[in-house]
Amino acid sequence: MNTKYAYLLLTLASAGSIHQQAVAADLVIKIGSAAPLTGPQALGGKDNENAVKLAVEEMNAAGVTIGKQKAKIELLSEDDQADPRAATIVAQKFVDQQINGVVGHLNSGASIPASKIYSDAGIVQISPSSTAIAYTAQGYKTAFRLMANDGQQGLALANYATKVLKAKTIAIIDDRTAYGQGLADEFDKDVKAAGATVVAREYTNDKAVDFTAIITSIKGKKPDVVFYAGMSPQAGPMMRQIVGLQLKAQFLSADGAKTPEFLKLAGGAAEGAIASSPGVVLEQTPAGKAFVAKFEKKFGKIQNYAPYAYEAAITMVEAMKAAGSADPKKYQPFLAKINRVGVIGAIAFDAKGDIKSGAVTIYQVKKGNWVAIPSK
Amino acid sequence: MDVFLQQLINGLVSGSIYAIVALGYTLVYGILRLINFAHGEIVMIGAMIALTIIGLLGDSGLPGVAIIGLGLLGAIPCCMLIGYLIERIAYRPLRHAPSLTPLITAIGVSIVLQNLAMIVWGKEYVSFPPLIEMQYFPIAEASINNVQIFIVMVSTLMMVGLNYLVNNTKLGNAMRATSQNAEVAGLMGVNVNTIISLTFVIGSALAAVAGIMVTAYYGLAHYDMGFMLGLKAFTAAVLGGIGNLRGAMFGGILLGIIESMGAGYLGTLTNGVFGSNYQDVFAFFTLIGVLIFKPSGLLGKAGSERP
Numbered sequence: 185m186n187t188k189y190a191y192l193l194l195t196l197a198s199a200g201s202i203h204q205q206a207v208a209a210d211l212v213i214k215i216g217s218a219a220p221l222t223g224p225q226a227l228g229g230k231d232n233e234n235a236v237k238l239a240v241e242e243m244n245a246a247g248v249t250i251g252k253q254k255a256k257i258e259l260l261s262e263d264d265q266a267d268p269r270a271a272t273i274v275a276q277k278f279v280d281q282q283i284n285g286v287v288g289h290l291n292s293g294a295s296i297p298a299s300k301i302y303s304d305a306g307i308v309q310i311s312p313s314s315t316a317i318a319y320t321a322q323g324y325k326t327a328f329r330l331m332a333n334d335g336q337q338g339l340a341l342a343n344y345a346t347k348v349l350k351a352k353t354i355a356i357i358d359d360r361t362a363y364g365q366g367l368a369d370e371f372d373k374d375v376k377a378a379g380a381t382v383v384a385r386e387y388t389n390d391k392a393v394d395f396t397a398i399i400t401s402i403k404g405k406k407p408d409v410v411f412y413a414g415m416s417p418q419a420g421p422m423m424r425q426i427v428g429l430q431l432k433a434q435f436l437s438a439d440g441a442k443t444p445e446f447l448k449l450a451g452g453a454a455e456g457a458i459a460s461s462p463g464v465v466l467e468q469t470p471a472g473k474a475f476v477a478k479f480e481k482k483f484g485k486i487q488n489y490a491p492y493a494y495e496a497a498i499t500m501v502e503a504m505k506a507a508g509s510a511d512p513k514k515y516q517p518f519l520a521k522i523n524r525v526g527v528i529g530a531i532a533f534d535a536k537g538d539i540k541s542g543a544v545t546i547y548q549v550k551k552g553n554w555v556a557i558p559s560k
Numbered sequence: 561m562d563v564f565l566q567q568l569i570n571g572l573v574s575g576s577i578y579a580i581v582a583l584g585y586t587l588v589y590g591i592l593r594l595i596n597f598a599h600g601e602i603v604m605i606g607a608m609i610a611l612t613i614i615g616l617l618g619d620s621g622l623p624g625v626a627i628i629g630l631g632l633l634g635a636i637p638c639c640m641l642i643g644y645l646i647e648r649i650a651y652r653p654l655r656h657a658p659s660l661t662p663l664i665t666a667i668g669v670s671i672v673l674q675n676l677a678m679i680v681w682g683k684e685y686v687s688f689p690p691l692i693e694m695q696y697f698p699i700a701e702a703s704i705n706n707v708q709i710f711i712v713m714v715s716t717l718m719m720v721g722l723n724y725l726v727n728n729t730k731l732g733n734a735m736r737a738t739s740q741n742a743e744v745a746g747l748m749g750v751n752v753n754t755i756i757s758l759t760f761v762i763g764s765a766l767a768a769v770a771g772i773m774v775t776a777y778y779g780l781a782h783y784d785m786g787f788m789l790g791l792k793a794f795t796a797a798v799l800g801g802i803g804n805l806r807g808a809m810f811g812g813i814l815l816g817i818i819e820s821m822g823a824g825y826l827g828t829l830t831n832g833v834f835g836s837n838y839q840d841v842f843a844f845f846t847l848i849g850v851l852i853f854k855p856s857g858l859l860g861k862a863g864s865e866r867p
Contacts, residue, residue: 224782226683360837386827387837391788393778396570397823398836404563417685417782424779428694428705429566449780451690 211255213248213510215240215497216278218288218298220266224391224417227445227487229290232312233261234483235490236287239497248501251508257501264294266390275301283307284510287496290489292316293362299327308512308519310500312492315439315462316366320536325516328533330492330499332462332542334363337438338370340544341411341460344559345371346378349434349458351408355384357398357422359414364390367438368413383407388418395422396429403431415440420449427453434458442547442554443488454549458557464529464543465556466491475527495526562701567824568817569699573708573777575816576715580770581793582800582808583722584763590739590803591759593659597666598646600790601673602639602764606771607781608681610635614689624691628776635768642673643764644757652753670787677783686781711773718766719809725762726805735759739803788840795847801860810859818842 217236219229240259248255260281264271271294278286279301285308289295295314302309303324310328311319317335320327332340345351354375358368372382383405386398399422402410410426410433412419419441426435435457437446442459450457466472466486475491483490503519504510523532532540546559581603588596610631617627650669654662695706726732737745738755746752774789775781792815800811823839850857 222678222683223784224685385835387835389837389840392839393780393785394574394839396574397567397820397839400563400566400570400820401824401827401836403566417780420685420687421778421780428707430696430703445685448687449685451687451779 211250211253213255213257214260214283215257216283216286217259217261218264218274218286219290221263223265225266225415231487231490232290232493235493236497239494243501250504250510264289266291266294268293268297271298272301279305285500285512287312287493291363292319295319296362299324302326306513308516310496312496313489316362320538328537330496330539332544333538334367334370336542337460337462337544338367339374342371342374342378344546345409345436346375346380349409351380353381353383353407355402355407355410356382357386357388357412359390359418360387361390364413371411392418393421395425399425399429399431403429407433409434409436411436413438416443416446420446423450423457424453444485447552457549460544460546462542462544465545471527491527495528499531565700566702567820569702569704571817571820573711575813576712577770577773578793578796578815579809579812580715580718580766581789582796582812584767585794585797586802586805586808587759587763591756594662598669598673599767600786601670602643602767603771603789604677604786605642606635606639606768607775608677609638610772611686611775611781618689627691632772636765639764639768640761643760647757647760674783681783688775688779707776711777723805792843795843798847798857799850801857804860807857807859815843818846
C-alpha cells in the first residue's frame with residue numbers, strides 16, 4: 185500500500201518536472217544519487233547519499249572548471265527503495281531532468297534494470313556498490329562500477345573457506361536478490377571447484393526475520409561453514425538464531441553483512457563471524473584514514489559503501505574535466521580510460537566497465553568490531 | 561528425528577506468537593465483524609515502546625529479567641491506550657457505515673501508525689540488547705532455549721486466561737452477547753460501547769506482549785515488522801475460523817508448524833525444485849486451501865456468520 189502510494193507520487197513528480205535549462209552563467213552539472221532512503225536498507229542508502237554530498241560540497245568549494253567554463257555541481261538525490269521497479273522510475277526521472285551522470289544504484293537488483301534506461305539515454309552511471317556480474321555484462325557503455333564484482337568476491341571467499349578454514353562441507357543461504365543469488369552462485373561454483381561439498385543450498389528473502397527452519401535443516405547436515413549471501417538486516421538475526429539453535433559452523437558472509445548494523449543486530453552472537461568486503465582497508469592508507477575522519481565527523485559511522493560513492497562522484501567529475509565537457513556522451517570515453525588514485529586505491533576500468541584489480545579484504549568480528557584478517 | 565523434533569519446536573514457538581496476535585484479530589472480528597488491519601502495527605508499537613524502555617534502563621544495573629518486565633509493564637498500558645483511541649477515533653464513527661468503509665479505514669490506520677513509528681523510532685532496525693543469558697535444555701536430540709520456553713509459556717497462559725475471561729466471567733458473557741446481537745445485548749443492559757472498547761483494549765494488551773516476544777526472539781524491531789506478522793496472524797485466524805477464540809489459537813500454532821516443516825523439508829522432498837524460499841508461501845497457500853474447502857475455518861461453524 186505504502187509503496188504503491190510512493191510510486192504514484194514519483195510518477196506524478198516525474199510527469200510534472202519540465203525540462204529545466206540552466207539559466208545561470210555558470211555551467212550547472214547535475215549529478216544524481218540513487219539509493220534506498222526508506223525501507224530496511226535506508227541506512228546504507230543514506231550513507232551513499234551523504235558521501236556524494238560530501239564529494240559535491242568539496243568539489244564546489246575547491247572550484248570546478250570544465251572546458252574553461254566555471255561550473256557548479258548540483259546533487260539530485262532520489263530514493264529507489266532498493267526496489268527494481270522504483271529504480272526504473274527514478275532512472276526515468278533522472279533522464280527527464282537531463283542529468284549529467286548518476287552515482288548509483290546501491291543494490292544490483294536496482295542498478296541492472298535502471299542501467300538500460302541510462303544506456304538508452306546515453307547517461308553515465310557509476311555504481312559504488314552493485315557487485316552482481318550481470319550489471320556490467322550487459323554490454324552497456326554507460327555502466328561502470330567501483331567495487332570488485334561478485335565473481336572476484338565469490339572466488340576470494342571460496343578460497344578463504346576451502347584453503348584457510350579448510351572447510352570440506354559447506355551450506356549456502358541466499359536472499360534471492362540479484363546480489364545474493366549471483367554471489368551465492370559464484371561461491372557455490374568456486375568451492376565445488378576447490379573440492380568442497382555443498383551440503384545444503386537454502387533460500388530466504390530480503391524481508392525475512394525467521395531463519396530457524398532453514399538453520400535447523402542445515403544443522404542436520406553438519407556443515408563446516410555456513411555462507412550467507414545477503415544484507416545485514418537478515419544476516420544479523422540469522423547469526424543470533426545460528427547461535428540460539430547451537431549450529432556449530434563458521435559463519436561466513438560478504439560485503440552486504442560487513443557493516444556496523446550487523447554487529448548491532450547480531451548482538452553478542454556476532455563474535456567470530458567472518459565477512460569479505462571488496463576494496464582496500466581504508467585505515468591502512470593515509471588518504472583512506474583522512475576520508476574516514478572527515479566523513480565520520482560530519483555524518484557519523486561509515487556503514488559500508490560511502491568511500492565508493494564519494495569516489496564515484498569525484499571520478500565522474502574528473503572525467504568531465506579531462507573531456508572538457510559535462511555531456512555524458514563526450515566524457516564517457518574519458519571515464520573509460522581514466523587512471524587515478526582515490527581513497528579506495530587505484531581507479532581504472534576494464535573494457536566492461538568493471539574496476540581493474542578490485543581488491544577483496546577478509547574481516548572477522550573480534551571483541552565486537554570488524555577487524556581485517558589475513559586472507560591467505 | 562532430531563531435525564524433525566527441532567522443527568516442531570521452532571514451529572511451536574513461532575506459532576505461539578501467531579496465535580497471540582491472531583487472538584486480537586479474532587476478538588475484534590467476533591464482536592464488530594471488522595478485520596482490524598491495524599492490529600499488526602500495535603504489535604510493532606508494543607515492541608518499540610518496550611525496546612525504548614529497555615534501552616533507557618540498560619545501564620541501570622537491574623537484572624535483565626527485571627528490565628524486560630518493566631519494558632512489558634510500560635508497553636502494555638501504552639498499547640491499550642492506543643487500541644482504545646483507534647476504536648474511539650477511527651472505528652466508532654463508522655459503526656453503522658457499510659462494512660467496506662471501516663475496512664478501508666483499518667488499512668488507513670495501519671499506514672498512519674507505521675509512518676508515525678517511522679518518524680518516532682526512525683527507519684533503522686532497533687536491536688534487542690543481549691539481556692538474557694541463553695540457556696539450552698535438551699529434549700531428546702533437539703534443544704529448546706529459555707527464550708523459546710518463555711514464549712510458549714506466556715502464550716499458553718494468556719490463551720488460557722482469555723479463554724476463561726470470555727467463557728466464564730460476566731464481562732465475557734457481555735462480550736459474547738454483544739457478538740451475537742449488539743442491539744439486543746444493549747436492550748438487556750449491556751453497555752455495548754464499553755464492551756467494544758474493552759475488546760480493543762484486551763486485544764491490544766495481547767499485541768503488546770506479542771511484540772515483546774517477537775523482539776526478544778528475533779532480536780530486532782522495525783517500523784514495518786507489523787505488516788507481515790499481522791498478515792500471517794490474520795491467516796492463522798481465518799485458518800482456525802475467524803471469530804472463534806480456540807480456532808485462532810489452534811490456527812496460529814498450526815500455521816507456525818506448517819511453515820517450519822514446509823521450509824525445513826520441502827527442499828528435500830521435492831529434490832530442490834521447491835526450496836525454503838517458499839516459506840512465506842505456505843502461510844498463504846494454506847489460507848487459500850482453507851478458503852476453498854472450508855470457508856468457515858477449521859474450527860468455525862458453517863453458517864455462524866451473522867446475516
